[in-house]
Amino acid sequence: MRISELSRRSGAPVTTLKYYLREGLVHEGERRSGNQTDYDESHVQRVRLVRALLETGGLSIAAAKRVLATLDSHDRSMADTFEAAQHAMTDARPHHEASVAARTRVTALADAQGWRTTPDNPGFDLAARVLDDFAAIGYEPSDAYLDAYAAAADRIARADLAALTDRDTPALTAELMVVGTVVGDALIAGLRRLAHQEATAELFPVPGASHATQRKDLS
């Protein structure tokens, strides 16, 4: 197919496709006579994958390249693919180091869940920095708060892994692992916002107003 058809099929504008090709995020098509280049089904899938990583996952171009390189190398174990995807996703954020106290508390939380982890798992620093951010505004989360988060994380991680067993080939499994690692953060973030609206209505009801009318439009 031509690039216009690839654009239609993938939903990405032609200028975006040319950018992906120039950056090496998508493999080149086959050169035909004259100026023409031919793309196939593999390009449609790759463009959709790249958009998922960049737009839904919010990854930088550099981080997306690292994730795609992981996917394109076929000599890795599943555990290694997961680890590489996690690092690429997490290292994209600029950050200060978490405090020792915060890391210690996250480690205790992970141990209490019975999780077998390695100290270089980027989740330690990501979660520990949140505890430092809370401390900076004078808030110390209770054990009940952190236990609720850990139990929720355990539940969705098991659902993530169960989903992988539905895929027919190792390549498809690895693809879902990478995409799921990235977009799963957005899925739980989106659902959390919906659940917040319910929980807020329960905790801070506006007296005399029904739910449908108590909202003010912020536009």
Added chain:
Amino acid sequence: MRISELSRRSGAPVTTLKYYLREGLVHEGERRSGNQTDYDESHVQRVRLVRALLETGGLSIAAAKRVLATLDSHDRSMADTFEAAQHAMTDARPHHEASVAARTRVTALADAQGWRTTPDNPGFDLAARVLDDFAAIGYEPSDAYLDAYAAAADRIARADLAALTDRDTPALTAELMVVGTVVGDALIAGLRRLAHQEATAELFPVPGASHATQRKDLS
């Protein structure tokens, strides 16, 4: 205190502080004689808050400004503050619109949880785009998968709201609401990475290797 002391107390380099001041993310200090400017405890707290939003939350400067403006206006209800924080956090990502089919499925999921929501909640589009991203790689999540995510979201949203009741004043409650909305995404993302390592070891054990030795170093 001088800016050097503000830097030490907040952990932010002086050049970063000057940038925050220039961008209006932090309020000006009090001018003393000569070139000297005096900062106080309110500046330490504000700088820590800004760092939490930018670094842990990954917000852009523009999005952080919107969140801070919400915090600085005291005439809003708690529900409005939450809504403004959610919009500021979610609108920061570039995105394509979710498909109608995906939005319909997320709406059904929210309804099944009994959540009272409004259609403009940004969580709908955020979660629905994930379903579109999955569809793009030929994966359709099962009901069990989505139910696990929704149940997890419900659990952490209740923990988030319960935490708010621990704060002594409405201003402190609003501050935790805003910070918690932003950094809570990072907390569940971090713990999910830790839980993934456990779930991966369970689902894809490497025969003959103990957990401690089956990892390859990716550095």
